[in-house]
Amino acid sequence: MTQNIMNSARNTLLEVFGFPAFRGSQEAVIERVIGGCSTAAIFATGAGKSLCYQLPALHLPHLTLVVSPLLALMQDQLAFLQRHGVAAASLDSTQDRDTARAIMDRARSGELKILMVSVERLKNERFRHFLRQIAISLLVIDEAHCISEWGHNFRPDYLKLPDYQREFDIPQALLLTATATPAVIDDMRAKFDIALDDVIVTGFYRSNLELLVHPVETESRLPALVEWLSPRQAPMSEPESQAPTIIYVTLQQTAESVAAAMAKQGFSVRAYHAGLDSETRDRIQQEFMHGEIPCIVATIAFGMGIDKGDIRNVIHYDLPKSIENYSQEIGRAGRDGNPSRCLMLAGRDGLRVLENFVYGDTPEREGIRHVLSEIADAGRQAERQWPVLLNTLSRDSNVRLLPLKTLLVRLEMHGVIAPRFAYLAEYRLRYLEAPSDLMARFQGERADFVRLLVDNIAMAKTWGTVDFERLYRAGVEAQIDASRSRVIAALEYFQDKGWVVLEGKRMTDVYEVRQSEIDVDALTDRLLAECHARERSEIERLQAMLTLFESDICLARRLGDYFGDDSFQGDNPIAHDDAGQSVQAARDCGHCSVCQGHVARLPAAPALPELTRDDFERHARPWIQRHQEQLGTVPGAQRIAHFLCGLAMPIFTPLKARQLAGFGVYDQRPYPDVRAWVERQMVVAG
Incomplete structure (x- = not known):
């Protein structure tokens, strides 16, 4: 059976991708993926990682979902796939609603073989609702080292990917990266329950x-x-x-x-x-x-x-x-x-x-x-x-x-909070057909529900804001289910049919607090x-x-x-x-x-002159004064040192810290030295 599968994969390699043979460890990875095993491929940059999901996607029965940290990575891989006639698409924030809807329709119908998204899109409740409606054969995680806090580019959102795999009932995962130390590989493998023999590392x-x-x-x-x-x-x-x-x-x-x-x-x-x-x-x-x-x-x-x-x-x-x-x-x-x-x-x-x-x-x-x-x-x-x-x-x-x-x-790791769901706090819509025509499409209780939506979504010129609390109260009074989930499902259905344009913003993450004290x-x-x-x-x-x-x-x-490459051992x-x-x-x-x-x-590094009290008065004092005038408090040493070294803090924006001459004046000095100097100056100042 395995030999027949790989013979078929080699035919695909030549007929679809135009390559006469696999490179290096590509075949070992592809054989495992087509065989149903979750796998990790740690390939050197340029060694052909992408083919390890692109080819199996054509042999798996359902959609292959690819999660990538960068739009540029998706665009490059997508262009390659489309040149070779592979049914692939990406969803990203640059697309209009019609384009995104058409892509999701292709995924629902089974036409699409590969869908690429950013990890952030998985936080969107509407997108997760869409994923629950389709069958997915394989979850591919590009730049998979981002999942490990021991890696060089830790991305907290990546930590949720094992949960998403379970939530969407995806039977297997493929982790791809070019840079992973042994500790990072162990972390990746543990989070996705990948067998040691299914970790393929090239030199x-x-x-x-x-x-x-x-x-x-x-x-x-x-x-x-x-x-x-x-x-x-x-x-x-x-x-x-x-x-x-x-x-x-x-x-x-x-x-x-x-x-x-x-x-x-x-x-x-x-x-x-x-x-x-x-x-x-x-x-x-x-x-x-x-x-x-x-x-x-x-x-x-x-x-x-x-x-x-x-x-x-x-x-x-x-x-x-x-x-x-x-x-x-x-x-x-x-x-x-x-x-x-x-x-x-x-x-x-x-x-x-x-x-x-x-x-x-x-x-x-x-x-x-x-x-x-x-x-x-x-x-x-x-x-x-x-x-x-x-x-x-x-x-x-x-x-x-x-x-x-x-x-x-x-x-989350300490068991203090647990993520439960995320939603867009605000929705607004624009009618593409007259509200009266929209209501006329439905009968019975559904017609009453749609009438309730139309009557309680306040319109301003062309756009109306969805007030979920107002809709819920109106529903209670009319004895109609107008829960948030039902309202969103209805509005998404209207959008899919081309009757409205729906937009959402202000992503809200909801956590359960697991400790009462x-x-x-x-x-x-x-x-x-x-x-x-x-x-x-x-x-x-x-x-x-x-x-x-x-x-x-x-x-x-x-x-x-x-x-951890043993190329030079022995x-x-x-x-x-x-x-x-x-x-x-x-x-x-x-x-x-x-x-x-x-x-x-x-x-x-070139030696720098010692900092003096005059330097503190000239560069730090204006920031301290502005902070005290607008917030009523004296900033601490850490906040002052961040200002002097040009290190961003959210508080700097409303206080317009960057407009002061002292911002970033010591960006070439070691931060610990600047902070220690600030602490000494603040003690002297009393």
């Missing part, structure tokens, strides 16, 4: 990549970049003859300044970062993909979803955020199998900025206590339900959204200690990255060790060629800077 070694670490001082970095890249990219030649190159930086302003300086040297280059509008970013990306712009200076906003085979150079002008990020970013080079270079120029100067990002994620004690006080109050109520509007809670607690989501997940102060201290533990873990992750770059051991082998180490096939590899790769005899020592 991370790629023989065509030259890994180079040539760190230089800050002031010499731009000339060093130009000197290294010029002979490899021929800056005065036509753009199409220049080697495709990505230069990674940390900050948006660095992307702009480096791109401008290189343009003056004759390079055809553009900056790319999240500060650009989406239309500009899309245009730059397409021009890069088509060879019209050969060189991009980018923050990490660029690269996800990029499948360009001939990228010859990936350069890190600043330090990457982690070894995992570094591995992903260099993995974009040389996917066509031809020799490519990955150069790291940065010194320790960029470490301060990266460390400060970590410290910026730790909330204030008062913020954690505010959240717990709300939960404790809800727990004393009879129904013990706690409705949460995340943006409102973030503003009121002064905890940024991502740390707030992480905090709520931790409270909460020791708020003790739990606050416990959660803050966990935040500090994660903070230390992230700082250690950065230190591990510096250790990698200063290694006196082959860089390729060191990378493999980090990810007398006959195994590597993988660019088709993913196993080959014999040298014990040391022979083509990294260490193997070439160059052990790097990253230059220290």
Whole structure:
């Protein structure tokens, strides 16, 4: 039976996708998925992870649901599938209602084989209601390392995916990622109950990549970049003859300044970062993909979803955020199998900025206590339900959204709260046909119900707001079931029929408070200690990255060790060629800077002058005064240090903190040093 299944899969591989043979471990993964096993595939960047769900989807009886963290990833994979005639679609926030409805109709009818969505869409009660109506064969989780808090890009919403698999009765899952350490793999496997034999890990070694670490001082970095890249990219030649190159930086302003300086040297280059509008970013990306712009200076906003085979150079002008990020970013080079270079120029100067990002994620004690006080109050109520509007809670607690989501997940793990459902707090509608015609479509009790809706949804010009409480009270009076669930079901039915346009907003998550009595102060201290533990873990992750770059051991082998890849273990180490096939590899790769005899020592960050009392009065005092004038309180040391280091807090928006000259003035200084200095100054000030 298995042989027949795989013979059929090989026919699909050739006839649909045009590939004569599987690459590397693709066949092992696909055989398990088609055979009904939940599976994890940890493949190096560019090793062909996507085919591991795309092909099985054509052999499974029902829909394959793909959850992805980024729209760009979905668009790239969707374009590939559509080119090969596979019935695939994505749902995203850029689509109008008619488009989304047509896609869901295709899924209901069984026409659609693959549906791609973001993880956030699964919080939408209307979408979850839709998923309960259809059969799903396979749940695919792209960038699956996001599910682990030990991973480099933990996404709290991912933690709910195992629950969603059970809720929608999906028999199996496929986890895909390029970067997972052994601890992360164990975490992923446990959450989805995947057998050890069903975890397939390919080697991370790629023989065509030259890994180079040539760190230089800050002031010499731009000339060093130009000197290294010029002979490899021929800056005065036509753009199409220049080697495709990505230069990674940390900050948006660095992307702009480096791109401008290189343009003056004759390079055809553009900056790319999240500060650009989406239309500009899309245009730059397409021009890069088509060879019209050969060189991009980018923050990490660029690269996800990029499948360009001939990228010859990936350069890190600043330090990457982690070894995992570094591995992903260099993995974009040389996917066509031809020799490519990955150069790291940065010194320790960029470490301060990266460390400060970590410290910026730790909330204030008062913020954690505010959240717990709300939960404790809800727990004393009879129904013990706690409705949460995340943006409102973030503003009121002064905890940024991502740390707030992480905090709520931790409270789930401690058994304090449990998610029950989510709903859109507000709905509005617009009639596409006359209300009288709509009412005339129904008879009996249903007609009375529709009349009640029409009479109690107040219209203003073209749009009407749905007041669920008003409808419920009117229903009680008329002895008609006008519960929220029935109203939403009816309005969605009207929209599906094309009789109304329905829009929803203000997503509200409802939690059950599982403890009637909460020791708020003790739990606050416990959660803050966990935040500090994660903070230390992230700082250690950065230190591990510096250790990698200063290694006196082959860089390729060191990378493999980090990810638990045994390619360089034993007398006959195994590597993988660019088709993913196993080959014999040298014990040391022979083509990294260490193997070439160059052990790097990253230059220290430039020394900074000591901060003085005058500095505090000039830069911190205006912020303290504004805070005191508008809120009536003196900000604590953590809040002042965040202001001086330019680390975001929700409170900064209403107080217009960024308009003050002191905001971010110390963004190049270590946050712990700034905070300790602030604390000393506040003691002196009394």
